[in-house]
Amino acid sequence: MKHIQGRREASKAELRDDTFTGTVWGDPLMPPEDDVTMNHVYFGPGGRTHWHSHERGQVLHVTSGQGWVARQGDPAVKVRAGDTVWTPPGEVHWHGAAEDALLVHVAITLGSTEWMDEVSEDEFHGSTSGSAGDGSSDEEAAK
Numbered sequence: 716m717k718h719i720q721g722r723r724e725a726s727k728a729e730l731r732d733d734t735f736t737g738t739v740w741g742d743p744l745m746p747p748e749d750d751v752t753m754n755h756v757y758f759g760p761g762g763r764t765h766w767h768s769h770e771r772g773q774v775l776h777v778t779s780g781q782g783w784v785a786r787q788g789d790p791a792v793k794v795r796a797g798d799t800v801w802t803p804p805g806e807v808h809w810h811g812a813a814e815d816a817l818l819v820h821v822a823i824t825l826g827s828t829e830w831m832d833e834v835s836e837d838e839f840h841g842s843t844s845g846s847a848g849d850g851s852s853d854e855e856a857a858k
């Protein structure tokens with residue numbers, strides 16, 4: 716067991732600009748352990764990840780604001796504070812803030828992350844303008 720005290724052992728917050736669009740801060744909540752990382756991620760309005768997948772999956776838990784999680788080929792799913800999303804190993808997806816809101820989520824990432832192309836404006840607007848934005852809790856769509 717390892718007890719990680721808040722703000723004492725984590726490395727410092729940093730801007731995420733290589734694999735993200737817009738203004739996005741990552742704030743580590745613990746040093747990597749056994750290929751598990753845990754970060755608080757702060758997305759400015761419209762900020763988002765590039766397309767990517769996780770070797771052994773990822774848990775996202777939204778702690779503030781509102782945004783989107785999108786699996787490749789599906790409309791984006793709206794997420795709000797209190798929501799949790801599990802992305803299984805290898806599934807290509809992105810996550811980010813709504814255009815008019817901040818999104819803050821905890822990300823617990825298992826294994827390595829494979830980064831791909833950025834989510835273009837057309838992809839962002841195309842996938843977030845569909846019927847999935849009504850807040851319905853379709854578990855299949857959220858994967």
Ligand code: MN
Nearest residue numbers: 767773802810
């Ligand atoms: Mn992810």
